[in-house]
Amino acid sequence: MLPEIQDTIAAISTSSGRSFHAIIKISGPEAINCVKDLFVPATRIDIGTVPTYTSVDGYFHLAEDCINNIPAVLYIMKQPYSYTKEAVVEIHTLGSPLLAEMLLDAILSKGFQTKRNIRLSQPGEFTKRAFLRGRIDLTQAEATMRIIRAKSDGELKASIAQLTGTVSQQIKRMKDEIVSLCAHIEAAIDFSDQDIDLISATEIMNKLASIKKNISRLLIQSETGKISPEGIGAILYGNPNVGKSSLINALLGKKRAIVSEIPGTTRDIVEDFLEIEGIRFKLMDTAGIDEEKDTVISRAIEKTQSALERADIIILVFDGNADMGKQSKEIKLDDLTHNVIVVINKCDLQKNSSFSELPIAFKRYPVVHTSALTGEGLEKLKEILKEIVTEGQLNQSSNVSIFNVRQRETLQRSLQSVQQSIKSAKNNESYEFIALDLHTATDTLGEIAGEVTTEDILDKIFSEFCIGK
Ligand SMILES: Nc1nc2c(ncn2[C@@H]2O[C@H](COP(=O)(O)OP(=O)(O)OP(=O)(O)O)[C@@H](O)[C@H]2O)c(=O)[nH]1
Ligand SMILES: [Mg+2]
CATH class of the missing domain: 3.30.1360.120 (Probable tRNA modification gtpase trme; domain 1)
Known part of the structure; x- marks a missing residue:
């Protein structure tokens, strides 16, 4: 004692x-x-x-x-x-x-x-x-303090989630994954003189990649509050024939939506998931908005409008090779209440004047020139999508981290150790090195729940409480 x-x-x-x-x-x-x-x-x-x-x-x-x-x-x-x-x-x-x-x-x-x-x-x-x-573990102790101090509903909810052990469970799952991989690697070291292949270098790499992805995801979530498992809704919105369906296909890397040169091809909303550095997006391809022509098209446009309301991010697509002013007229600025990214597509064909023809009201958004055909600009588009999430521009009211600064910093350090082990594995270094880095990663994860702590850390954490708590 x-x-x-x-x-x-x-x-x-x-x-x-x-x-x-x-x-x-x-x-x-x-x-x-x-x-x-x-x-x-x-x-x-x-x-x-x-x-x-x-x-x-x-x-x-x-x-x-x-x-x-x-x-x-x-x-x-x-x-x-x-x-x-x-x-x-x-x-x-x-x-x-x-x-x-x-x-x-x-x-x-x-x-x-x-x-x-x-x-x-x-x-x-x-x-x-x-x-x-x-x-209680350390994350729960910290949550107690956050609950006492919470100033908003969001903060209170996040602290309660932490108190009930959600954070600890996620960390534990991650730790178990590393410990299990470590056990396999260590067994392979112990039996290396015998001719049995317990775990191959490729298997190690795959497992490490998955561990890295999970820690990154947790870190991103911690920076952005709780992202719904549904993913972040990003809608492709614009005039007919600008290349919305072509873009969703190019982003997903598969033929998901029908593409044709006939305007009005897409009638129903096509949805699919895209993961960018651990963040899950739900992409939605919609019918191009146009002056309503027939009942089918106008119904399709109704669906687009309702999807627009549900979306977190609007990817506003223009055909850079067509009249920019005319396309802009179809877009109601009042609809653009969420985060907007302007995409000027078909840049492989593009006349140079497309950006300057873009009405000033749209220039305040990030603009990317893309080609669904050649893939140009798609990486930049993904980068902007990611930034909207990581820079906390999404859903400001619920933007409360489930981790505090100490927990995030610790998670970051364990990610570094995992990255180091990936590097060692890539360089074909001996399994001992990989195992060593993984041990550091698990020890670091242990610090989050307080399995490994120093008196200094404890003093710092508890001194922030008030007396009587
Ligand atoms: N050159 C070129 N053609 C493209 C590009 N993107 C799309 N297209 C062509 O433009 C036409 C329309 O493409 P879609 O992807 O069907 O356009 P959409 O916006 O989904 O059209 P709707 O569903 O009718 O609203 C097709 O013929 C595509 O091949 C591009 O980046 N460059
Ligand atoms: Mg389409």
Whole structure:
């Protein structure tokens, strides 16, 4: 047991303003005895022997302050059935900050006189004890603090997700994956003199790539809040025949949507998923917007409009080889409420004037020149899509990270170790080197949940709490 946990700590755990109740919390081996010295139960009951989770009515008598009969209810939790896993007594009394302070003072000085080894708690010390005793992990301890401080619904939701262990589970899954790969690699090292191929270099590479992808995804999610599993909706929107279907096919690398030189080819919305550096996008190809010609087309356009409302990102496509002014007229600026990327397509054919012909209202968006035919500009388009997400331009209100700075930084370090192991594998270095990097990666991941910690890190984390928590 850590020496500092031998003592009993006490603090007022309600805020200092006036309220109906004030709560004093005491935790540690002498918690019950410290209260017993000053408390008189309303019925003949020995609070030292009551079962855990008992509440006891009664009064405090503070002889030194000449104040008697302060009404209070005690909530008694026996070791290990409490937040700190120690004996805990919560004193609920009248909501006067002065009274609570007087009571706390009396308990501390009485405890001091009777050598009960009780003292005022440090900031966050109750939660620190809960962590040290294995009640919660470090991410949950940090989440507790975030919940107390949360200033928005989004932040509160993210902190609660963290408290329930979502983050720890994800980290654990990632760690298990690395540990399992490491075990295979180490077995291969141990049996290298025998002629059995336990894991091939290619298998190692594939597994490492998948691990790297998962950590990157988690990092990106941590920067962008929670991305829905559906992916980020990106709609291809524009006039008929500008090359929307050709672009979705080129981006996906497969023939998903029908392409033809006849305007009005696409009638239904075609959806497919595209992953860019671990971020999942749902691409939607739509019918080109045009003056409504027949009922089928106008219905298709209705569908485009409703998809437009659901999308997170609008990829506004122009035919760079056609009249830019005329195409712009079909697009209602009011519809462009989300993130917009302007794509000037068919740049393989393009006359040079297409950008200058683009009305000024569209020039405030990022512009990419592409060719669905040659693939030019597609990488840049993907880059911009990624940036919209990573730079947090998406859905500002829910843009709350599920990780804090420390957790993100630690995740980043473990990603570096995995990248190093990939490098070693690529350079055909011996399996020992790869295993070494992977061990560093798992140790680093362990830091997130607090499996490996130093006193410095703990002090820093818990000092940010308030006293009594
Ligand atoms: N040269 C060239 N032709 C292209 C390019 N992109 C598309 N096209 C051609 O333009 C025509 C229309 O392409 P689609 O992809 O069907 O256009 P769309 O925007 O989906 O058209 P609708 O579905 O009718 O709204 C086809 O003949 C394509 O081959 C490009 O980058 N360069
Ligand atoms: Mg089409």
